[in-house]
Amino acid sequence: MSDAFDAVFAQLxxxxxxxxxxxxxxxxxxxxLVMKTPWNEPGKKEPAWFGMVQVKKAFVSCHLMPLYALPALLDDTSPELRKRMQGKSCFNFKKAEAHLFTELATLTRRCAKAFAGPVGATGC
Structure with missing residues (x-):
C-alpha cells in the first residue's frame, strides 16, 4: 500500500x-475491513453484508450495501461524492478529501440506521 492509500484507508x-x-x-x-449486519439475511444462515473498506491497486474503495436495497438514501448526496461512485454502492478515493469524507460519514450513519434491525423492520 502506498502511504497516501494507507491514510485514506485509515480515515474510511x-x-x-x-x-x-x-x-x-x-x-x-x-x-x-468488512462489516455485516446484526441480523441474518432472509433465507440464509449468515448476517447480511453492510459495508467494506478495501485498498485496491489504483484506489481505496468504500462499499455501503444498504444503497442496493434503499437507493433513496442517496437522494441528498452531492454531485461531487456521486462522481466517486462506481456501481450502486461503491465509492473510490485516491486521496483523502475531508469534505467528501464528512459527507460519506453522514451517508454511512444513515445506512447503518436503516439496516440496524432485521429486513422488513426498516422497509427493506
Missing part, C-alpha cells in the same frame, strides 16, 4: 467503525 475505516457501530466486524486486517 475509522468512519465505518464509528458511524456503523451497531454492525459486526467480520474482517479487520491491513487494507481490508
Amino acid at each position: 475505516r475509522a468512519t465505518m467503525l464509528e458511524q456503523a457501530s451497531d454492525m459486526t466486524v467480520t474482517q479487520d486486517t491491513p487494507g481490508h
